[in-house]
Amino acid sequence: MTAAPRKSRKRPSSSPLEAIVHALGDRGDGLARPASGGERLFYVAGALPGERVRLRPQGRKGDGEIAELEAVIEASAERVDPPCPHAALCGGCDLQHLDPPALADWKRDKVVRALAHRGLGTVTVDQTLSLPAGTRRRLSVGLRGRARHGVCGFFARESHRLIDTPHCLLPTPPLAALMEHLRRALPGFLAPAAEGTALMTETETGIDLRLDLPTAPELTGREALAALAEDADLARLTLTIAGGSEEPVALRRAPKLTLGGTPVLPPPGPFLQPSVDGERALTDLVLAAFEDLPAGAVIADLFCGLGTFALPLAARGFKLRGWDIESSAIGALGATAPARAGKVQATTRDLFRRPLVAEELAGWSGVVLDPPRAGAKAQVEALAAAGPGPLGAPVRPSILGIVGGAPAAAATGPSVIVLVSCAPASFARDARALVDGGYRIDWVRPVDQFTWSHHVEVVARFSRG
Template sequence: MTEASTILRVAARGEGVTGDGRHVPFAAPGDQVRADGAIEAGPHHQVPPCRHFPECGGCQLQHLDDTAWSQFIVDRIAGALAGQGLSAEIREPALSPPRTRRRATLHAEPSGRVGFAVEKSHAIVDLAECHVLAPELFALVAPLRRLIHVLRPKRRLDLHLTLADQGVDLLVNGILPEGLAAAEAITAFAEANRLARMAFDEGYGPEVRWEPEGVTVTLSGNPVPLPPASFLQATREGEAALVQAVQAVVEDAPVVADLFAGLGTFAFAMPGRVYAAEAGREAIMSLKVGAARAQRPIFTEHRDLYRRPLTPAELDRFAAIVIDPPRAGAKEQAQALASSRVPRVAYVSCNPSSFARDVKMIVEGGWRIDWIQPVGQFRWSTHVELAASLSRQS
């Protein structure tokens, strides 16, 4: 090959793809790839802002500008739909700004290294900067290194950080510190860094060592108890975009079912009565407590929707359904939805592939995809989220 090739798109794993099908790492649409493999930057190739790129596994796409990253997100969804013989209106993605991630899992080695894992490796990048984490979370990296040296763990630890209403909630997996020296170090660390809570888990459940007041997260204006390391939308901006999309689907429906409800991200945003189903016991109990405190008409049920999905007859009681399953999707529940007579469904997903698989079954049951709102919460990553409007065809 003697002439340069142009990068046309970015593949699912982040490589640039040329017209002849070559995959080129760290290339952006519009880049020119010379015969010797060198890349001439095009209009959508930006200088990665972080010194740890591309070693750190926290980001794969820092070399893309927002236009290219948005197109990558749209292409991921369109490609997943096309694989199932589907198409739909895909709206402009809602992108979360840099340094807005309010939850993350870092790793710590006994040596004191703290950071994300190296891409495709168990090694740890010792973070000196981070352009995705909220400043409140990144501020803990250096103090955590000092604490690790005091605690002297014998193996790698997982550090789950979440920005709650009261400050940072920290759960350390892999150690249960004992002794007076450890207790004093933990208390001093928590006080100095104004933690909302600090807990440890060696495999038998979290043991809280610091929690001056009950930890909560506010969802649509309602404080909800936050269990350690609970699932929460990655950014406030991403949560707001998903909630707005779901509200546009549900509109003023008087009775709504929120399936895989979690802590109630969508349940608390609904205008009418809500039935909320969730398999996680701690999450559904928190939702129940939050609803009672706010005096909201939310009925909760601890229910495994994989083993016991709502039947078509149960679904037909509602004016709208909100469903937000894990990455695996909700095949069994989608089959029941396809046969139901519910007029509107808001399907929220963090996996375009399982979403497309589920929606194909629903469409084959006489439904249509009205539109899809993509959301980019995981800045510069290949992770894609979306909210879709589904309605029964008349």
């Protein structure tokens, strides 16, 4: 979860009215129609399907109207008391008021509906694998300066107003403690009303903190930052100004992560799975998907980041090739022991603009793709065009030496593809392209590691149909 602002289109509110909620929208708000009948559609944060509510319309939102929930007149059996004291105001979590099993079902349904929209409604989607709260080892929070104690938290619902969330239930205890340090330290380096963000990552050697501030701090501000690094016992503190380039402020210990048993020294910015539990759940599914492949088979990890999947797969005896647009992540992966031993090759490449083409795919037994929310349209179309090769297709060792090169033989796609996605709509589009290219969907597993949010991730295995 990030502290990205929600768009506010509030107008002076109109008279309240009663409405019946008939579904949850994609962002977790209740979709309601007037109890008295009529076609008006309301988006009501905090309302659940089946409920009769009193709401107050606030203004247009897309094809309907945004409305504030004033009262729940008849509550759903699935309504629970939100566990977090900030839930009523904070926009960080959308669905704390929904019973966890119902939330898991709703997230699964999102995947089912997205697949059905692409003509894949008969595909079996497994139950959601739900992970516990309080485990976020990576979190982006908003900061605002104040004369005493700054604000450190998230935007309020449907608003750009940052609110303090001292009792937030999402972070691990060390990250929660750092948020408290930040509140105390903020007046030293962020002027009153000025806003910034903090990207916090808990590593094995301490917290790696990257601050983005609107203007460069003066000497006293820099002293306050150095003091923060000491007081909070940070491993590293890095600064960016208005999203510019990174400037090291303090390096007290090199931040270290272990992926697939391999130590990795992560740079401050690149993607990392938000929780260790989530990383393990996704990795276990990816490893299980490839267990039929013979040791020594070549697997490509596309959108590989720091090697979350590449390194555990290499530890299983596969030969890995990884690609990602983020050169600092590729640098970190390329510096690991398996990469130095030639078991993992890591290459920087923009896979949206320059997807790997059929000739480059030849000889690979497996591919795992974990793209950003937009999905991997161009890359998946290239895989679909190559078509699925036989299970355990023989590997020609010569291609391991080629980076972005083209083996001469006719193209044959991988026998197993694993798609990891954080957006059901683009996942379903990409799944459709693979099915049209001759792949069969073996299984689909939703994973919920963004507890209480409307987000859901999916892991799916495709093989020769």
